[in-house]
Amino acid sequence: MQATENLISQTTGAQLLDGKVTAQRIREEVTQGTALLRERGVTVGLGVVLVGDDPASHVYVGMKERACRETGIVSISSRLPANATQEQVLSAVRELNERPDVHGILVQHPLPHGLDEDEVFATIAPHKDVDGVGAVSMGRLIADQPAFAACTAAGIIELLDAYNIEVKGRECVVVGRSLIVGKPAALLLLRKHGTVTICHSRTQDLAFHTRRADILIAAIGKAEFITGDMIKEGAVVVDAGYNRIEGRKGDVGDVQFESARERASFITPVPGGVGPMTIAMLMKQTLQAAQNSQK
Numbered sequence: 001m002q003a004t005e006n007l008i009s010q011t012t013g014a015q016l017l018d019g020k021v022t023a024q025r026i027r028e029e030v031t032q033g034t035a036l037l038r039e040r041g042v043t044v045g046l047g048v049v050l051v052g053d054d055p056a057s058h059v060y061v062g063m064k065e066r067a068c069r070e071t072g073i074v075s076i077s078s079r080l081p082a083n084a085t086q087e088q089v090l091s092a093v094r095e096l097n098e099r100p101d102v103h104g105i106l107v108q109h110p111l112p113h114g115l116d117e118d119e120v121f122a123t124i125a126p127h128k129d130v131d132g133v134g135a136v137s138m139g140r141l142i143a144d145q146p147a148f149a150a151c152t153a154a155g156i157i158e159l160l161d162a163y164n165i166e167v168k169g170r171e172c173v174v175v176g177r178s179l180i181v182g183k184p185a186a187l188l189l190l191r192k193h194g195t196v197t198i199c200h201s202r203t204q205d206l207a208f209h210t211r212r213a214d215i216l217i218a219a220i221g222k223a224e225f226i227t228g229d230m231i232k233e234g235a236v237v238v239d240a241g242y243n244r245i246e247g248r249k250g251d252v253g254d255v256q257f258e259s260a261r262e263r264a265s266f267i268t269p270v271p272g273g274v275g276p277m278t279i280a281m282l283m284k285q286t287l288q289a290a291q292n293s294q295k
């Protein structure tokens with residue numbers, strides 16, 4: 001592990017929580033972990049189910065498969081056409097559940113319209129649910145039992161840990177309650193003894209809550225929705241969002257970076273903050289699933 005100081009890059013205001021550097025370090029650790037298992041005759045495998053031809057899903061799966069190659073994980077692909085039936089998708093998952101060379105399973109979502117995503121996620125064997133999408137994984141998270149959390153949420157916590165940011169006893173406000181980011185992030189913060197508030201689209205006076213936050217997590221999906229005046233002086237701000245704005249180059253987060261960094265003590269950039277952590281956590285949790293299978 002590099003010294004924490006080396007991870008800290010200075011902006012004019014807040015220090016950057018550098019997801020690129022942190023994710024790279026995790027990927028190196030995963031590479032070491034997969035090499036150790038290989039010496040013991042175990043090749044770490046990730047089963048990937050991709051249904052249909054959504055271009056964004058193909059790009060994400062391509063990035064994940066590349067990350068697998070770089071970290072010594074074999075990806076075992078199951079590609080189905082857009083008109084695949086529910087039963088075909090379920091049997092692809094069941095097949096991966098049965099394979100001993102597959103330690104983790106990723107079902108790229110969203111699935112094409114008409115397929116029951118919840119049933120597909122529920123079919124993934126919980127010990128292989130490295131993307132943390134199944135209801136059993138979520139239930140275990142709530143019950144404080146070992147479970148894989150959704151990778152973006154897990155990545156947010158890993159990033160806080162990388163910078164030694166204390167969660168215990170602090171006011172944590174999560175804006176967003178999706179199953180893949182907001183809710184699991186809130187549960188993980190609670191696990192670390194934060195005092196957690198979850199806000200959403202029906203929250204009244206959002207700024208009242210965000211201004212109380214020592215740690216503010218934005219997972220909204222609305223470009224630059226959280227502005228500097230909504231942030232407490234010295235807060236840690238983690239922005240999971242990435243949004244396209246018509247006529248502007250690149251992605252922007254859910255937080256207005258320029259005004260937020262004047263008030264925050266730490267802040268994630270977009271891109272280069274939470275984004276790279278998601279794939280790194282998928283690799284890390286796949287390795288963990290393989291390690292667990294050897295116990």
Ligand code: NDP
Binds near residue numbers: 178
């Ligand atoms: P969802 O659309 O599933 O959830 C958005 C959440 O924001 C909902 O809970 C919604 O509330 C809440 N919300 C919407 N409008 C408001 C508002 N005006 N005030 C307060 N809360 C509001 O999004 P995701 O959780 O999937 O994604 C969130 C962001 O994170 C997106 O920008 C997405 O692109 C990004 N993302 C990034 C990933 C990465 O790898 N970096 C991975 C996944 C997502 P309600 O529940 O009431 O509708």
